[in-house]
Amino acid sequence: MKLGAFFSAVVVAIVAIQAQDAAQQQQQDQQQQTQPEWHPKTIGHDEVKPFAQPEAITICKTSGGLQTSGSPRGGCRGSGHGSQIYGRSTWFNGVWAIMYSWYFPKDSPSSRMGHRHDWEHVVIFIDNPAIPEPKILGCSPSWHSGYNKYAPCPPEVIDGTSVKVKYEHSWPLNHALEITNDGGSFQDLIMWDQMTDFARRALNDTKFGKANTPMNDWNFQGKLEKSWPFK
Incomplete structure (x- = not known):
């Protein structure tokens, strides 16, 4: 029973x-x-809105960029909707690497030169994100197709737990990032893992011409290797 x-x-x-x-x-x-099935879409450069921090709210559209005609500064004096930083991080060679990326509608250092779209980024290397006071070990701002590498970062460019970075114009051929002594402001940060699947797919699949999306699945690891500042 x-x-x-x-x-x-x-x-x-x-x-x-x-x-x-x-x-x-x-x-x-x-x-x-x-x-819904995802399809690539583009919008005007002045319609791009940043992801809210920390929650991502997106309709998964990417900017159509700007042509290089007109003034090199035309339409590129900041977004009325706010600026956006795209972040992605991982362990790399025993340290924690954090990539911060910015998108620009065009890269036109002088009239009628350059191309539509630009991506710039900086990689910050710290010892361990899990400890109360992580130490900044090195920093590598992107410069054209390479990096300016600093290990350690100069103390004057560090403000507490932040590294100060500027976007600069090197006439007549290049726009790039560089570390700076000058103070600035904070911008909304959205990490790769906080984005929706559609947002990540848009950044993985959209072709930005001569500009490569540094933190997407195809480029992220290679960029970390190339930006490594320690000999």
Whole structure:
């Protein structure tokens, strides 16, 4: 009697699990059917809105950029919707690497030179993000196709737990990032893992011409290797 009761209970439990699995599978199928298909879209450079920090709110559109015609500064004096920093981090060669990236609608250091779209970034290397006071070990701001590398970072460019970075114009050929002594302001940061799947896909799949998205899945690891400041 006890064995029969135990066997019956097992059968009931298995049936219940199978019913639950079937219900979950049906729910997943319905979600997949209602999930909108992603298509690449572009918007005007002055319509780009930053992700709110820390929660990402996005409709997954990327900027169409700006042509190099007109003034090199035309349409590039900051966004009325606010500026955006894209972040991504990981362990690399035993230290914690954090990449901070900025998008610009065009890279035109002088009239009618350059190209539509620009991505610039800086990689900051710290010892351990899990300890109360991480130490900044090095910093590598992007410069054209390479980096200016500092290990350690000069003390005058460090403000507490922050490294001060500027976007500079090197006439007539280049825009780039560089560390600076001057004070500045903070901008909204959205980390790669905080973005929606569609937002990450947009940054992975969208072609920005001669500008490469540094923190996407195809470029991130290679950029860390190239920016490594320690001999």
